[in-house]
Amino acid sequence: MAKINITIDNKAIECNENETILNVARANDVFIPAICYLNDCSPTLACRLCMVQSDGKQVFACNAKAKDGVVITTSNKELESHRNDVMQVYDVNHPLECGVCDKSGECELQNYTHYTEVSTQNHTIADTPRPQEEFNEDILYNPGLCIMCERCITVCNDSVGEGALGTRQREGESLNKDLKETISKDLFAMWNKLQKSLIAPTSGENLDCSSCGECISVCPVGSLTSKHFEYTSNAWELTKIPASNPHSSDCELMYYEVKHSSGTSNEAKIYRVTNDFGFSNLHGAARFGFDYISNSAKNEKELSNTLIAFKKADTIIFDSFITNEEALILQRLKEKYGYKLINHEAKAYQDFLYNFGHLYSANTKDIKSSDLIIVLGTNLSHDHPNTGYAINKALKMNKAKALYFHPIENNIVSSFAKPKSLLSITHKVYEEENILEYIANKMTPINIDTEFKFDDELQEQIDSFCDTNSTVTIVVGEDYYTHPNSSYLSSLLHEISINSNIKVMLIPPKTNSLGVSLICDLDKDEGEYSIGYNQKGDFTMSALGTGDIQIPSLAQQEGTFTNINKKVVPTNVAVTFDGYNLNDIANFMGLEAKNTIDYTHELPVFKGYKNIKFDELDNFYGNDNIEYRGYEIEDNFCFIPQTSSKKELENKDETYIYRCNPIKQFNYLTGASKNITESHGVYASKEYLDSLDLKSSDTISLNIENTTFDTNIYVDNKINGNICYITDFNSAIPTENIFKNGYRFKPVSIKKGAN
Incomplete structure (x- = not known):
């Protein structure tokens, strides 16, 4: 892309041709106020705050492209007066409930009202009652607080792709047309939209979407809020802990926001998860699936039983919801004691x-x-x-x-x-x-x-x-x-x-499938006695406290993941864990590391990792829209592909079932979250359910590869066709055993069960 030279506020800047003035300014630490604009999304021109002067002509920085040699002025008396007028209009009839608003302390309306020095109100209009609405089980909408910036609509269209939000008529008081003589046409257009429109689901009264919560994240005021966070904490009381999404291999940057759990307890609690919405997106499991944390004190009897089990075991069964450092510890234990390492999902990915x-x-x-x-x-x-x-x-x-x-x-x-x-x-x-x-x-x-x-x-x-x-x-x-x-x-x-x-x-199927595949020498077949590390074994170590000894969850550990972009990214402790972790057990068995993260710089260089310590890893996005997170592994290893002839497979006229989870369920951790309510069982399209003469929540009897069991069937309106899917995030149904060494599609017999 061609480079051009421009000047912003007397600062000479080189940038790419066709970049917007706003993005160029942000990348070069020049502040231009804007409420409606989102990076990597279409500009809406809803707020009109980003007006600047380009060679003396007024333009909106979110929409205007930088041109070679242009001189930009971002602040003068005329521009500041315009921005003050915009904020006065936004403040007209905005409820004075900042003391109890979830957004107070991080509200952009508050911030820009102070920034533009609004000290008087020159505008007035009759208000219209706008009661709060519940869009779905996660998202609340307070239209009284809405400023119609349309960021929620933009992010749902341009980032998430669902188009689940649009506008509807507000039926507010009409503006007096004489105002066109006293205020600018831009201000009139912005105020007119504010009076006439509200946000609404595009599919009816309820929000029919995957409930990722990005609309909550981008909302500059307290209009769109999380039902799980409402009235639970003031924003300024929370400590933001940078981490990485523990539920899928995007491992996106996110923040655990924590404080003490109650007025009488200093024990930390996660109140919400947030993200840098200008640079990244989170899915619903990452945003809402955090309330699974439990703790355990060190129990010497459990420790003794664990060490006895490790001495007896010849196999460790685990999944890919672990850090790189945990994977390396397991590999070191394999090298020292000869354990078989079993991870069926990662083994399939590794072989591929x-x-x-x-x-x-x-x-x-x-x-x-x-x-x-x-x-x-x-x-x-x-x-x-x-x-x-x-x-x-x-x-x-x-x-x-x-x-x-x-x-x-x-x-x-x-x-x-x-x-x-x-x-x-x-x-x-x-x-x-x-x-x-x-x-x-x-x-x-x-x-x-x-x-x-x-x-x-x-x-x-x-x-x-x-x-x-x-x-x-x-x-x-x-x-x-x-x-x-x-x-x-x-x-x-x-x-x-x-x-x-x-x-x-x-795509790595689980959070750290790529890391596990690179770090661990995985085996295909189990031995005679197994340790289950967050998996069912003869002796089970469980983050949910359902095994023989409790271990920390990923929100209670420091370490790194190897994400889908082949980057080693850090994650941090949100809530402390008082019991034993894998590193403690490994130290009792002859390995030596004070902390789990002492293994970070020992990750295998011959597999592309670097000799970099955990505390040297960055974890943030810059204003230049560059990701400063960890490092990218090098393509150091090379294997000679084994030429394989194609097996001729017959697609019989059979009914198939697919191993898959509903949109917000990823693993046993999200399954334990009270915020995520999707049930385990079978999911099918409405048309397929009707063809089976079944209703959502009916009990069915399944036969898959000679295994027969009962479960419930539900509607998933995000799919069509006559293939249903069965969940594997909950061990209440035997999905993992049925599918552990095979294709995600299997023939199935479905019968109506006894309800």
Whole structure:
């Protein structure tokens, strides 16, 4: 991109051509007030606060592009008077309830009212009653506090991609048209919108969305708030602890906000989770799934039993909801004592990654700047929402196109864009190989003999998307790692990556699947006696206190994750844990480290990690929109892909069930959260439920691979079609055992049970 030179407030600045004045100013520490604008989103021009002068002409910095040689003035008497008028209008009839408002102390209306030195009120108009509304189980809307900045609408459209929020008529008092003679047209337009409009769900009275809570995060006032946080604390009482999302491999920067749990207890409690909304997004599990913390004192008998169990054991079973440092401790214990390390999900990912031959090339920034994104093998909005957000931004802000292939029709993904930009193709189970072969033949010099074809009309549409010489990214999910032809799929992806400029992303299925895959030598088969580390074993160590000894949860530990962008990012302790952790146990068994984070700089260099200590890792975003978080691992390792022939798989005319979780459920931690109410069981589209003559919450009897059990079935209105899915976040149903060594789709028999 071409570089240009501009001047802002007598400061000479070099920037990219076509950047907005506001973004250039922010990147160079020049403050321009703005309430309605969000980074990487479309400008709405709702607040009119960011007016500046460009070569003497008044423009709005959020929308005006920097031009070579232009001179920008951000503050003078005329501009300050305009901003004072804007804030006076925002303050008209705004309820004087700051003392009890959840936003007080971090309210942008408060801040800008003081910043613009509003000391008088020259405007008045009759108010309209606007009672509080409950949008859904997580989100409250107080229209009396709403200033119609429309940031909630913008983030839902341009970042999240659901378009669940819009506007409705307020039926407020009309402005006197004579005001046009006494105030500017910009001020009149802004005030007129404030009087006429309110925020509303686009689907009716209730908010029909994934409840990510981004609308709460971006709200500059106390209009959109968390039902779980309302009236629980003043913002200024909370301590913000930087951490990383523990529930999925985006590991996005977030903040645990904590204080004492009550007036009579100094024990810390997490009151909410927040994010730097200008730079990052959180999904609903990260934002609301934090209230699972429990504690335990050191118990010498439990310690003794644990050490006895480790001496007896030949296997450690664990999952990927652990830090890199915990993974290294487990690997060191394996090297010292010969334990088998069992992690079925990470083993499938490790085998796929190693057969791919090297670290995948793409990251989320590559997705956002791509012209074509091809998504394979993932029920995206459920498996990895943040990758969905990146794809949506590419579609909305980069005018990209996308092809989304999956056996389950996903309504959230389909809502990202119109069919001219996004084709969502529902295919049969076991057709993954055919689709990847088609992509290889169409977009690379590879020539694979195949008889597979789409129907003519769809073929023509797909071909039109693939006829591009621009930047292309293929995004691959967990369906491929567990597929019966996973070796063939990984080697074919390798061939695509080396025979074209196509970048590939292999989504790590769990929080630290990539880290575990790189650090641990994983085994396929268990031994005779197992330690379960947050998994069921002959002796179980559990963060939820449901095992033989309690261990800390991820919110109670320092350490690092290796995230989807191949970066080592830190996370910190939100609430202390008084019992024993894995490092304590390891020290009793002959390893030596004072703290778990003493292993951070010992992560394996030959796998791309660096000799950097935990306390040397940054964890923040800069105003220049650059992520200063940890470091990116190097592609140091290289494996020779094993050429694998394709097994011919028959797609029988059977009913299939898919291993997947509802949108806000990711693991046993979110399952223990009272804030997240999605139940374990089976989920199906409304049409499929009707075809089975079932209602939501009915009891059903399932038979999957000769295992029969009862559970409940629920409607998921975010999917269509006749494939249902079964949850694995709760051990009350045997999903993990049924699917632990296999494909995410399995034949199923469903019968109505006894309610």
